[in-house]
Amino acid sequence: EVQLVEFGGGLVQPGRSLRLSCAASGFNFDDYAMHWVRQAPGKGLEWVSGISWNSGSLGYADSVKGRFTISRDNDKNSLYLQMNSLRTEDTALYYCAKDGSDSGGPFDYWGQGTLVTVSS
Amino acid sequence: DIQMTQSPSSLSASVGDRVTITCQASQDISNYLNWYQQKPGKAPKLLIYDASNLETGVPSRFSGGGSGTDFTFTISSLQPEDIATYYCQQYDDLPPRVTFGGGTKVEIK
Numbered sequence: 001e002v003q004l005v006e007f008g009g010g011l012v013q014p015g016r017s018l019r020l021s022c023a024a025s026g027f028n029f030d031d032y033a034m035h036w037v038r039q040a041p042g043k044g045l046e047w048v049s050g051i052s053w054n055s056g057s058l059g060y061a062d063s064v065k066g067r068f069t070i071s072r073d074n075d076k077n078s079l080y081l082q083m084n085s086l087r088t089e090d091t092a093l094y095y096c097a098k099d100g101s102d103s104g105g106p107f108d109y110w111g112q113g114t115l116v117t118v119s120s
Numbered sequence: 121d122i123q124m125t126q127s128p129s130s131l132s133a134s135v136g137d138r139v140t141i142t143c144q145a146s147q148d149i150s151n152y153l154n155w156y157q158q159k160p161g162k163a164p165k166l167l168i169y170d171a172s173n174l175e176t177g178v179p180s181r182f183s184g185g186g187s188g189t190d191f192t193f194t195i196s197s198l199q200p201e202d203i204a205t206y207y208c209q210q211y212d213d214l215p216p217r218v219t220f221g222g223g224t225k226v227e228i229k
Contacts, residue, residue, distance in 0.1 A: 033216060037164075044223040045156075045164065045207055050216030059216035062121070095163060104213020106154040106169035113163060 002026040002109045004096045009114030012086055020114060022079040022096030027109075030054075030074035033099035035107060036081050038092035038116075048094070049081065053102040064090075086118045122146050126208050126221030132229045139195040141224045143208035148188050152211050155184055155193045158223075159204045167206075168193065195226075203228055 008020040020036070036048040049070040050059045058070055069082040079096055093115050097107040123146040133139050143153065155168040166175045168184035171191060181196045195202055208221035 033213075035216065035218065037220075044205075045158075045209075045220040047209075047218035047220060050218060052213075052216065057213070057215045059218075099216075100169065101213070104211050104216050104218075106166050106175075106211070107156075107164070107209075108166050108169075108175070110163035110165075 002098065004098060004109060004111035006094060006096045006111045006114040009094060009116045011117045011119065013120050014086060014088055014118055016086055017082070017084045018086060018116060020081040020083065020094055020096075020116070022111060024077045024079065024096075024098070027098070029072075029077040031102060033101060033103050033105070034072060034079045035097045035099060036070065036079075037095045037097055037107070037110075038090075039095070039113075040089075040092040043092075046092075050099070050104070051079070052104075057103060083116070086116075088118050090116060091118045092116060122149060122210055122212075122217075122219050124208055124210055124219050124221040126224055128224060129222060130225040130227070132227045133198050134229045135198055135200060137198045139198050139202075139226060141193040141206055141208075143186075143191045143193070143221050145189045145191075145210055149210045151187050153184075153186070153191050154209045154211070155182075156207045156209060157202075157204045158207065164207065198226070198228070200228060202226060 035050040093113040096111040098109040151171040156164040
């Protein structure tokens, strides 16, 4: 059974940093691209970042480019999102999602999300 | 960047009705278009991939069509358990680049 479990969210002040993690199990992690998607309270889905199976190709939404860094450790079956210079508008539920291919495709499995609140 | 315009933003229909949602891309995206269902308090669920392919285990009353810039998502006979928000999504690979539509909230009349 595919499982994606996000953790690392919490309350953080504007300008500070936070690192999210996603632990994956139930599939060959190093065969698939992975993504982070966020959802602000009461709002729609926003893609944040994606990474190919071998970390050779990375993508970011314009809203986080230069502040967030996606990475993965295939030996640990883990996906990460380093978030720096956080802003109040980064407040959201952050989902980890598995891609259906090694570089770009539909998101066939999602975690339950970890909540990030940016507030002073 | 590719923009995805989804309409309507909300709709109310009766059980058994046929429901159609549209999604328009700002440029040709071939068939790189997926549809998701999100129920309140839950993570999104993939329903349709590559514009018209039904994900395994998804009821056949859900369908998708279109290519290029114009896409449709249809529920052939609305059921009470279909109450949710539906999102279209386009994707590019290498590098990964994804855009979601604004969502359509479906309610029972």
